[in-house]
Amino acid sequence: xxxxxxxxxxxxxxxxxxxxxxELRQAQTAKLADLRNQIESSREEATTIQARSEEIAQxxxxxxxxxxxxxxxxxxxxxSSATVETSGFAWPINGAITSGFGARWGGTHSGLDxxxxxxxxxRASRSGLVVSATxxxxxxYHVVIDHGGGFASLYAHASKLYxxxxxxxxxxxxxxACGSTGQxxxxxxxxxxxxxxxxxxxxxxxx
Numbered sequence: 732x733x734x735x736x737x738x739x740x741x742x743x744x745x746x747x748x749x750x751x752x753x754e755l756r757q758a759q760t761a762k763l764a765d766l767r768n769q770i771e772s773s774r775e776e777a778t779t780i781q782a783r784s785e786e787i788a789q790x791x792x793x794x795x796x797x798x799x800x801x802x803x804x805x806x807x808x809x810x811s812s813a814t815v816e817t818s819g820f821a822w823p824i825n826g827a828i829t830s831g832f833g834a835r836w837g838g839t840h841s842g843l844d845x846x847x848x849x850x851x852x853x854r855a856s857r858s859g860l861v862v863s864a865t866x867x868x869x870x871x872y873h874v875v876i877d878h879g880g881g882f883a884s885l886y887a888h889a890s891k892l893y894x895x896x897x898x899x900x901x902x903x904x905x906x907x908a909c910g911s912t913g914q915x916x917x918x919x920x921x922x923x924x925x926x927x928x929x930x931x932x933x934x935x936x937x938x
Contacts, residue, residue, distance in 0.1 A: 783869045788928030820856045820936045832932040841930035842923035847909035855900045856884045864892045871913025887921035
């Protein structure tokens with residue numbers, strides 16, 4: 732009887748261990764599937780944004796004006812010129828950098844992601860001509876400003892736009908409001924500086 736009880740106990744322990752291993756495998760499979768979904772989503776986002784990025788480069792090269800609504804909301808007052816440095820560009824919004832320029836998720840992140848709260852004013856980094864103020868599935872509501880001399884800046888994922896294509900803006904003017912539109916996982920500003928249509932690291936131009 733003792734041996735039988737020991738055998739039954741050993742069998743139950745083996746079954747418990749087998750069940751535990753099965754649960755671990757299921758959890759690992761679920762995590763792997765979630766990771767694959769995240770990678771695929773990131774690739775789709777990169778593809779969508781890359782396509783729009785190429786369109787913007789062509790648009791800047793041709794200096795074509797995008798078709799945008801003629802009426803825009805009232806914008807907050809301009810930023811004090813005291814924040815402007817001799818670099819030519821000023822920070823478009825106050826906030827921590829949450830993602831830098833360069834390699835990311837097997838692709839290239841073409842600008843800076845700057846933390847902000849929906850409604851915060853996004854300001855023109857430099858004076859210029861608005862060549863696009865519109866919406867697409869990647870950048871969401873976004874503004875592109877041509878500064879002349881091959882320089883341009885882009886402001887993406889806004890919740891609303893304060894400017895229209897063809898409008899001249901001065902450095903520090905509020906051009907949009909922070910948001911999380913397009914392919915975005917939370918409130919932030921995606922900010923790019925381009926030279927001859929090609930994205931550059933904004934940190935090389937900001938004060």
